[in-house]
Amino acid sequence: MKNPIVAIQELYRETMTEMKKCTWPTRQELYESTVIVVSCLIIMSLFVTITDKIIELGIRAITGI
DSSP: OOOOHHHOOOOOOOOHHHHHHHOOOOOHHHHHHHHHHHHHHHHHHOOOOHHHHHHHHHHHHHHHH
């Protein structure tokens, strides 16, 4: 069995090596991605809300409630 301290040190070293390979987005890229995600959320929310209301009206018309 490996010494737990040695295993943790090895894990830390390997993690730091992999993190150095990562490329991080610039502030502008992050801003643009955030705007796209929030816009998509708003559009999808509106779509689901409108679809729900249309289906509700159809069900109410069919059932007579």
